[in-house]
Amino acid sequence: MAIKGGDLAKLLPKRKGCKDCGFPTCFAFAMKVASGAEDIDKCPHLDPKVKEQIREMLAPPILPxxxxxxxxxxxxxxxxxxxxxxxxxxxxxxxxxxxxxxxxxxxxxxxxxxxxxxxxxxxxxxxxxxxxxxxxxxxxxxxxxxxxxxxxxxxxxxxxxxxxxxxxxxxxxxxxxxxxxxxxxxxxxxxxxxxxxxxxxxxxxxxxxxxxxxxxxxxxxxxxxxxxxxxxxxxxxxxxxxxxxxxxxxxxxxxxxxxxxxxxxxxxxxxxxxxxxxxxxxxxxxxxxxxxxxxxxxxxxxxxxxxxxxxxxxYSDPRVPMTVEAKLYEINAPSPDSPLLVTTNFALTYFAVAAEAEATKVPSWLLVQDTEGLCVLAAWSTGKFNGETIAMAVKKLGVEEKITSKKIVIPGLLARIKGELEDELPGWEVVVGPREASGLSSFLPEFAGRG
Amino acid sequence: MAQWKVPVEAYKGRILEVTIGRGSKAVKIGGENVFAFNQTFDEGQWPNSPKVAVEVWDREPLGWSEGILKVYGDSVKDPAQWTKKVVDELSPDLLFFYLISTDPNEEDRSPDEAARVVKAAYEAAGGVPFIVYGVGNDSKDPEVLRKVAEALKGENLLIGPAIKEDYEPIAQAAKDFDHCVSSQAPMDINLQKEMDVKLSRILPKEKIVLDPLAPCVGVGLEYGFSIFERQKHAAVSFGDEMMQMPMLANFSFEVWKTKEAKENEKMGIMWEEMTAMAYLVAGANILVVRHPETYRRVKGMIESYKG
Missing domain, CATH: 3.20.20.20 (Dihydropteroate synthase-like)
Incomplete structure (x- = not known):
């Protein structure tokens, strides 16, 4: 039960204009205290009993x-x-x-x-x-x-x-x-x-x-x-x-x-x-x-x-998307000529893609780019997942040294970035993959078979 | 000291009671106007404890752990025998019959053949109610589920999943042949509600079960857990009529797909049991499990509850 600044202000001594706490009014000070930004000790005129009462009000409902x-x-x-x-x-x-x-x-x-x-x-x-x-x-x-x-x-x-x-x-x-x-x-x-x-x-x-x-x-x-x-x-x-x-x-x-x-x-x-x-x-x-x-x-x-x-x-925070580490993951023991898949670091996207790719038994690389936990479309629409960012990740994570296949598969939802990624990654073949992770089960074996 | 009043709460809404199956083994779910395992202080009623379904496939399972195969033996080679074996060994509340062979990307079994297999299994089950699931393919599922619904007319199966792309023909099949339908909205409360509104125009609300998807421990459980809690809240606390259908937590497939479960059966069982416990607490009315040990343990936990 969060305490309101107004309720707190009523308990303050209201010495008009003393400003000894550094705030113009008792009310302004009370608001800060209620939000946890100031300590009640800054008011030098409080009765210790009232101070204790205020401390009690400010304490979390379940003490640490x-x-x-x-x-x-x-x-x-x-x-x-x-x-x-x-x-x-x-x-x-x-x-x-x-x-x-x-x-x-x-x-x-x-x-x-x-x-x-x-x-x-x-x-x-x-x-x-x-x-x-x-x-x-x-x-x-x-x-x-x-x-x-x-x-x-x-x-x-x-x-x-x-x-x-x-x-x-x-x-x-x-x-x-x-x-x-x-x-x-x-x-x-x-x-x-x-x-x-x-x-x-x-x-x-x-x-x-x-x-x-x-x-x-x-x-x-x-x-x-x-x-x-x-x-x-x-x-x-x-x-x-x-x-x-x-x-x-x-x-x-x-x-x-x-x-x-x-x-x-x-x-x-x-x-x-x-x-x-x-x-x-x-x-x-x-x-x-x-x-x-x-x-x-x-x-x-x-x-x-x-x-x-x-x-x-x-105990994960529902307000913050769950993420996985942005790095190059190995799926089914890939070799340098295995294809490269790319996706976001939103954990659910990663889990789905990794599980589906693994199930195909096709060796491949999975590049997980840091999108701050946003999923494919949300990341794209906020500029966190596009040709430029993927190319940066490819360079930063040393992908080019590890993978000679030079084939990169992008999520089907982002077919529109094919051109810009090709511009950013000269020498790479950019392939549009399935729209959903579940599509990998048929896509990947066929793609690998094509060589 | 301040006087303390026990925090008894009262809620506006009640979950609809849905019956699956027919005859003496028919299963009732829902009917509660309180939260799961929580009607502490005579807050309301919780008439039907959660039920547990055991997963069976329409073909020999691939990659299932040894412990499961040991229990079922050669029966798994034939879905009807397998079903009978599960019923003999576990007497489960329900069977979850998964039509994995109908997947167009795999075996692509025909709707007629699928219906024949389900019917044979159903007849071997001695009246245990069936949940019959297609693979979630919006062009194939409606054909398959219609044939299944027709073949077992009046048996009051729970068929699904009806998803936003194919809910209409599937719900219509359920209506035409007197079955229940599962409304699947992948962890999206708004879509769930929209689907429920649309489905309830086709068939009575007491014929609908919600399937919000149920990710397992380690692979997004927190999303599923909170969706279950939120939907139950909408239904019970806020009295939202379009959320008052009972909920199905179908996680066995996901559990046994994890690396941990595949590599270590003992850990896999616990993975499945803990996922089950979390969804029980969050308010699931039906759980789908795979391992016989999980079934026995989870049933034991539910039965140990003295309301």
Whole structure:
């Protein structure tokens, strides 16, 4: 719920013409503050209480939480919409692996290695999981602290969740250090009185576990103690129940502006299914429905890669077209005398063309020109895809050194640029290809056969 | 502390209930006036859970993964036997029968022959409802689908895809022989609406299913996901009558075309399962899947939902 400048102006002291904030009027200043362009601190005449009230109004409806530090730091929260098509989702959920102190040291090492090293590349982006959730399952404190030590030694930056009774979690915090900002999991209503000021002094994010009716009371109490980095767990372990609660929490925060529930969430597919396959399916539903941290019992590439890809898809910005890297792609192991196809870097166009060309089994080159993610006709009509730009790409990407066939196939929709491309690329034969990618299945074999 | 009221919402619109097939195995879809997996607080009704169709071809499949072929064995050499095998193994809600041999760029099978193959398969299916799809060729599909519609007159198939170039003869065939039709607008809400208006002049709205196309994980899923959500919104939140038909998410073909699925069956299954989960959440009323494991798993997920 965005705040209006007008509402904000009403709270300002309205000292006529003081201009101490640097603006001609309180209203002008309020507009800037509401849009996030100015800090409310610039008004020196505000009552601290009012200032706090204004800060509260300006805070995002779902507060951010950052775990870990350095290059691996994970920020979740700060979401503004219920549906991605209303604007976009911002912070993709952290994907975590559950490591129990009951497991063998070999398993600890294997899982830590997986979370640190499993990476995948897709359309020029690196996809990887985010965090380790250390679970005190055995009841043996020494064992748990050993696990925490092992995990902190494995990497100085890896975000951790300390999933243990609070006393033990606080001890574990000393082992891994506050600086690495782990998440303490979890505070319940029953813990509220016993753990202040220890929790507050810890100064790290905490998870709150409880039913929907309990959560607001606990978060309000933490907030009153100055603790704002909070993650919610409703405690449900049935997928569809959790999905409903995620929807409810998102609506409460965004549509109702209800601050006590305006925090990111943690969900546990690892406790929702008997086997990994079921866990990952549950995780996929929760990635589409607002989860902040998603915990799985193990990482295997066959399941993790599709999950990370789905996450990238759902958290891509619908306002920005999805693009692939502009470069020369090889289809079916081409040789220098294979034909060259050209298309735009709009991902859907690329996927369609590459898939169809690949299916023909005909070796060819695919030149993907940067059109800022516009599709063929839109790119042409805005001057981003024409004889000149294609010729520039051909030269820039060193195509002429690699391809001796000197045959370039342009999209059928752009038959009109044949002449200009011929002018720009002397010595090349410009061929008009099919209008749709699906036409390649008959076009390409015939074209290749013609030699 | 501020008093909190549970955010119950009420919506204006309701999805039409569409029946596919005939007799005891006929399938009902749609009928909800809430969003999928979401009628948390007695917001409305969701009478028919999403249904899952299994993909079968009108000829022996090429390039299908071993795990699938192992389940079906030699039956895949004959579409009728293959169909029977799928029904015996999985008892699916529906079968998605793909007339891939009619593609003029490939085998170019004749409409009469296509109709004969569909009829034989349909008779082997023991009453499981059929979705019958042509290849999306606007000159061939109308001829083929008309013959199919005629051969199975009154069986209330879902035939398609009716696209903007050929919706008229296909919808007319559905009307003449008492079937449903799928309205396919490739991820374009405005075109979808236009098609729906035109189709609903030919046959009742309760005979129409929407197919906005459903790209899979990694290959444009985000577009399909948001189109499904937006169309459902238009129908349920805003009460747009021309969007109130149930939606079909047909992604199995795309999933198994990806490099990942082709190279690694275990990953391919998860690719298909996650695509299915995403479209379930986004509001699909029918999913089309290929792998038997996907079918079992996705059905299990749907059945685990206690409204």
């Amino acid at each position: 939480v950052t775990l870990g530090k350095g290059e691996r730091a994970l920020t979740i929260g700060e979401e503004e919409v219920v549906f991605r098509h209303e604007k976009t989702f911002y912070h993709q959920p952290g994907i975590g692996v559950l490591i129990s102190d009951k497991e063998s040291e070999t398993d600890w090492e294997r899982k830590l290695k997986a979370v640190l090293e499993m990476t995948f590349e897709r359309i020029g982006r690196i996809l990887r999981p985010d965090l380790a959730v250390l679970w005190a399952e055995s009841g043996d404190e020494g064992k748990y602290l050993e696990l925490v030590k092992k995990a902190s030694d494995a990497s100085a930056d890896l975000p951790l969740v300390l999933m243990a009774p609070l006393d033990l979690a606080l001890k574990a915090l000393e082992v891994c250090g506050k600086d690495r900002r782990p998440l303490i999991y979890a505070v319940t209503k029953a813990d509220l009185d016993g753990y202040f000021p220890k929790l507050k002094e810890a100064g790290v994010p905490v998870a709150v576990k409880g039913g929907l009716e309990e959560l607001p009371e606990v978060t309000e109490r933490l907030k009153a103690e100055g603790m704002k980095e909070i993650v919610l767990d409703t405690g449900s372990r049935n997928l569809w129940e959790v999905v409903k609660e995620q929807i409810l929490l998102r609506r409460a925060a965004i549509k109702q502006g209800f601050r006590p529930l305006g925090y990111p969430t943690i969900v546990f597919p690892c406790f929702m299914a008997d086997d990994l396959e079921g866990q990952y399916m549950a995780a996929s539903a929760l990635v589409t429905r607002y989860a902040g941290i998603v915990v799985l019992s193990d990482f295997v590439p066959e399941y993790l890669y599709p999950l990370l890809t789905l996450r990238m898809n759902i």
